[in-house]
Amino acid sequence: MNIKDIAKISGVGISTVSRVLNNSGVVSDTTRAKVLAVVKQYNYVPNSNARNLKKTQSNMIALMVKGISNPFFGNMMKEVERQVHLRGYPLMIQHVEDGVDEIAAAMQLIKEKNLCGIIFMGGTYDHSEEEFRQLGVPFVLTTITTLKDVDPSVYSSVSIDDVQSAYRATNYLISLGHRNICFLARFPFKENTIGSRRLLGYKKALEEHGIEYDPALVEDCEYAPSSGFAAAKRLMNKNLGITAMFSASDAIAIGTAKAVLSSGLSIPGDISIVGFDGIEMAEYYHPSLDTISQPGVEMAHVSIEILFDLIGGETANRHVVFESMLVKRGSSRKIN
């Protein structure tokens, strides 16, 4: 079943069928109805390969996501999917494996499939301005604030202020009297990661309060409970007198909480816990975990709005920074 068959059966020309299907050009109401009836009867769906080939640009949007099993991204992905489909565009979710360069992967996809837009979710970006320029299609970076040595006019972004957010969390713990606060995050070799940016905020808060930064209090760990658990155990074994643990994700924080509780210590009696993200699982942990909450769904929503503005011809890139929120649920307490 192709457009030719539909044209023949409906008794009209090929281009008329095309115009009916695309709502382009003029078609009389009777002809339109006739064609649509045949389309419906035969359950005809236009071949998108042919369509995209001719148009030299498809209407496919790609979502490149690093860390697809992260529940925080899960909710964002759902919203992206919903918004894109609402606009009648197909979405391709592409998982970028750890260690794979997301920009290079995107470049390949663009050439192969004539993408019309890309959302980058998670991942690390230490690429040159030239590399971003070469993409050649509208794109939005979510969950990353600023890129080093890249002119902001070259890309759009939707994020929270990671430095400021980590600063606020650390400040909060300090204000409760904590001095020995450890920090857990993922630090790959690349520079521009959320982990490294949150570390900056952590350091800034310490510095402002005259607390010396101790690298022994910082642990590298994956964004997963098991990894957080192991890292917290390592930290506790160092006997540094830690009274608070701040993690760069709730998944890590859950692991640290387990490490504390399973050692016979109490939260927040012995150790205070603060996470990051605002996932449901942390709220329903016992005790409920304090966290820096990100408005993930709204961020996804705005990312799509920006992307479609760009696709629609808007030339100015935009940068939206959302407010994160310190959510106090009782896993931190004031100490002497």
Place this chain on the structure above:
Amino acid sequence: MNIKDIAKISGVGISTVSRVLNNSGVVSDTTRAKVLAVVKQYNYVPNSNARNLKKTQSNMIALMVKGISNPFFGNMMKEVERQVHLRGYPLMIQHVEDGVDEIAAAMQLIKEKNLCGIIFMGGTYDHSEEEFRQLGVPFVLTTITTLKDVDPSVYSSVSIDDVQSAYRATNYLISLGHRNICFLARFPFKENTIGSRRLLGYKKALEEHGIEYDPALVEDCEYAPSSGFAAAKRLMNKNLGITAMFSASDAIAIGTAKAVLSSGLSIPGDISIVGFDGIEMAEYYHPSLDTISQPGVEMAHVSIEILFDLIGGETANRHVVFESMLVKRGSSRKIN
């Protein structure tokens, strides 16, 4: 940059370039090297729209997933992605929104994009044999055991035995002396859901031990902590003397655990908790939650193997049923 340009620059014919790129037909070593050099120099990537159009079949695999934010599926998705890319095929992850018919959505995609294979993950399937037949491309259903009124030779599946697994969990609780065991799962209107199948196992265990089935002990709830929390609260307010809660997912179980603990009751002192899936977050809950663990990654792996066998020409559909495992971590206890 298209194949014509590459041909011209390399000084060979169009079809020769095509043969080099597809490793089909004979090409002399010198010509091959010449062409590949040009391809590399210009960073040429063949247009997949044109390729798929000509071949009337693409090599795209689609993963249709319902419940994309479920961390259990997250890990399975990662494995599917890994395996598909390992074989050099592109993967398209398609989130199916709640209430959308996954088979109809797949049908659309097949016509549109000439898919060469589909993995269905999650979702409910009460479709007719005819509907599955009409798909016309190889496909594998994961996480569903058997389809009502559909000949098993029509589809492939990879799953655990949901009835048996729920039976085992319920049996375990009964063996610990529990009589008032509640069950929480999602029961949409469709019949063939994992929730309804697990309910069968739950009922079977009760029956075998002469415990009367009480519908008041069964609550409908989403696969999320918040929903499990609310459902558990509702159950507790009924004052039915519940001593154990069995949930059809760990996400729900985490919600029920929170409901118990935040009421001032203890786990497993007052109420025993058993979940389902085996996600990390449940292991790192405090206390660690007992669960029926599914080998998600292996299931994903085998699904892909079956799919590629079918794509490779294998005509016989297969049904693989994995063993689930009752994991005891201490959130259940023996009562009088």
Place this chain on the structure above:
DNA sequence: TTACTTAATCGAATCGTTTCGATACACATC
């Protein structure tokens, strides 16, 4: 009547591949 406008429709050309039948050349065989 003629000229001009407008609305509705048509089909050829095109997008960038793959593939198949044809071709060209070298070398062996008779």
Place this chain on the structure above:
DNA sequence: GATGTGTATCGAAACGATTCGATTAAGTAA
């Protein structure tokens, strides 16, 4: 020299859509 057999290559014809210039019919103005 005629014929046959590989080997390496070529280009035209699809695949199924969109689009643009051409065409037809009907209506309107002069």
